[in-house]
Amino acid sequence: MKYYRAHVLICSGSNCAIKGCQTIKDALVAVLNKHELQSEIKVVDTGCLGWCEQGPSMVIYPEGVMYSRLKNSDMDEIVTEHLLKGRFVHRLMTQSTDTLGLASPLNMTPFFQKQRRVVLKNCGLINPERLEDYIHAGGYTALATALDKYAPEEIIAMVLDAGLRGRGGAGFLTGKKWSYTKAALGEPKYLICNADEGEPGTFKDRLILEGDPHLIVEGMAIAAYAIGASKGIIYVRGEYDLSIKRMEQAVLQARENGILGEGVLGSGFNFDIEVCAGAGAYVCGEETALIESIEGNRGEPRFKPPYPAEKGLWGLPTCVNNVETLANIPAIIENSPTWYRSLGTENSPGTKVFTLTGNITNSGLIEVPMGITLREIIYDIGGGIPQGRRFKMAQTGGTSGGCLAEEHLDLPMDYDSLASHGSSLGSGALLIMDDSHCILDLTHCFLKFFVHESCGKCTPCREGTPALYKLIGKMTAGQGNQDDLELIHRLARTMQDSSLCALGQTAPVPVLSAFRHFWPEVEAHMTGNCLAHKCFSGRGSKHDH
């Protein structure tokens, strides 16, 4: 085994990749080679640390110093100052230093302090392309424990006891879903990991897959053991090149090392995983549309019942779980359901991964205990609203979620609290908007997404989303009247009540939520006033292009 005196962890997640982390790494390696340090300093590609706003970034150990917003030209200084002379490069440092000249611990910085990383525990710390790194961090012990110590029923009971709810949006009890699939007749059974993350502003699953792919393999293997599935499929959004690559790599490594395939870890349990790339339709995140897509059909939802647990992929019992849901499983097995319940709230135990975007100082990927307030997320972790502007609204759960206004800042972020305010945790997207935006204009923009993504199968969604979009557009153009308002309400009710799948059922949520929480601002449009001065200015409907 080789020892290094320092490790440089460079984030290779997609958000940093966009900002050029690969060239940063190349530059660093070149400088290290120039100084012949390659045998002393280890450079590691890691997954996302979460602080995307600060990217591209690196963390140098043993000091635990994070350097951010790096340029290629900074590498000389980092090598000569930090790695050769042991002096921090203060101008690039994320943390402060104390009186002794030591860097304050990274986890004590405001961005990390209130986070609780269960799912993301390895992200940014290990090389996701190395199975050894995952095992070194304690990986696959949960799977070994599960196979060795527990019967499948006991695993399901543990997940039920933990109170884990599906992290894909609906919040259904995972243990319950598993028990349905386990009880269903038919062989083989399938376990599908839903990684078709399509909600605008959501990228948590992507960064989990990129940052810790073996965690998903392990979570899937445990789930499959519990429900009696012998085949697993990871359906990854087609645009997620790096996720697909890393998952394929991880599956191969796991298979080569006896973690997948015949006799998992030497047990009598057989399970293998196939990675399947999606083709770009948002609706394929809906579990039955996803199944249709895997079967090679047009991505459209099926009527339920029968539910996938009974008749799913190829008509056989199928369990579809979100990436983050499965990522929670090893921790529950390893640490006990009681431990899991110590995190989060009574009805929403555990942590939740959010993607923080919009008008926020620290955009990025965070993991917090359920029940944390919106205010803590925005002002403590997120660093507040930039440019001295005022918070206006947060859209939770992506486009199909609702919006929350200033009076909701102290609302605990959990499934039930959000639902009671017409919103949802959904996919974990948190879009923060400042007061320069008009609520109606934003709503119009959100609706455009649904117009584009409606699969076209059922009438209320196919015809209803564009009708709703046009009616709201009429209001942003200053031509809305009382009849339109009534029509909007009737249409929204019908779409929620009669669409085939969640896409059509939730498409009116942005409208209803805006009407509910920002009524005076909406109403002002009826008399020709846009309080944010975004509408009417001769542009009519700006999203029409």
Next chain:
Amino acid sequence: MTIELTINERIVCVAEGSTVLDACAKAGVKIPTLCYHPDQQIKANCRICLVEVSGQRSLQPACAYPAQSGMAVYTSTPRVREARKTILELMLASHPRACLECPRNLKCELQLLANELNISESPFPRYERQVPADLSTPSLKRVPEKCINCRRCVHACLVTQGIGILYTSERGQETVVQTVGREPLGDLSCVLCGQCLQVCPVGAITEIDDTDKVWAALADPKKHTLVQVAPAIRVALGEEFGQDPGGIVTGKLVSALRMLGFDKVFDTDFTADLTIIEEGHEFLERLKEGESLPLITSCSPGWIKFAEHNFPNLLRHLSTCKSPQQMFGALAKTYYAQSSGHNPRDIYVVSVMPCTAKKFEARRPEMQDSVYPDVDVVLTTRELARMLKQAGIVWEALAEEAFDTPLGISTGAGVIFGATGGVMEAALRTVYEVVTGEELGRLDFTAVRGMEGIKEADIEVGKQAIRVGVAHGLQNARLLMEQVERGESPYHFIEIMCCPGGCIGGGGQPIPTTNAIRQKRIAATYLADESMVLRKSHQNPAVTTLYEEFLKRPLGLRSHELLHTHYTPRTK
């Protein structure tokens, strides 16, 4: 096992496995439907059949939702009515609503539903689907702007017929049923069977209307107009005039055609009998030589086109006999012209067919053996009904009349051509007697009758055991053809009809044509057969005379010139 549930607070018992829609029907409650079709898989996409189901957060489609014990269903609450109204208004917002110019006017499910739900306009923003109409074939007209995306046609094309030319394309509001590659139907392997048209709830797919051509011919004093009527018309036309399915209306049909002004009213059953003689001899010849077996029937033009596209290497198996329609045309302009003293140039042959593919068949270049087109124009059952209504003919008041002679003389064997298995049964009746010289004891070959997709029978003809197969619906036809392709076909003789149920279920028949209605037309067909004095083609005296006076012998020179044809390999 039956289960008990309530529909609008009234108890109803249904069999386990029933849907809420079934339960509502049993309870005497009509639920509006559009994407639902009794012969197809449940799609649940139009959402017009929504009902309230106890314990369910949202409204549920009655067509798909399983009836459960103790369930309470509400079918006409304000919530249900509002949803249905909104959904229908949304549909109307992207539908042209040009009812007067639509062939389905007054027979359009969307229009009827709007009427039932008391909706006359849509408050939603108008959307025009910019997809051009397809007029590339002589049979079918596709007008995608009228499509309401119920996908019944997609199912008919893909599942019923196993072709899959129609499919759902685009998404969101641009979603529309399109052809493969957006190519015109005429450039594709569409067989023009019209099963898509038959299930379309609106006027998005209709037949090409040729009634004006017929009106013009009838008004032309120089034309000697002949009309031939296919076997399947007499058991279906009454439905166009409000009669229950399953009535036999041969007599009214004949007098109505006379009232329209046709000079002679003849019967395709006559050439159906003739087909049996020609094809029967062809079969016996092939059986003797042991070549190109199984022999496969060639009456159904949709089937012929299907074979040309999909099995171009097996065309030698097809009988070379023209279809009865084309045999009639060829004889009308030769034999009949000579014997009646008309110049064939002035003879105008109109066919009334249950079939849209017949319009294509009549235009095939090889179908002009009399120098002139054998058949001038083909009308579907629906077009004929349209003409009768236009002419002010009161159906109820019609007398019953008989066909003209000699091309109106036929046997029961000709009549049963209209039902699946009928050609085979007619052929067996004749082949048996021709080979053995003995009279058949029992005429009814029931094994080849009915709606079963593939049927077979073994018959002892003299010393030879003959195995015959019958398929209807191209999905079933494909299965038999794949056997032939693999060299594993167990049959000597196969009958294939393009449409489910045979011609009585054709794309030109009254709408609706469901399997339940097909059954009734089939029953009427066999009833018509039984009521005939002559029931075997070789007993047809007019056919005998035809051979004596004109054709001389089956498969003879004249027969080859006029009654037989060849096929064209086509690409998929």
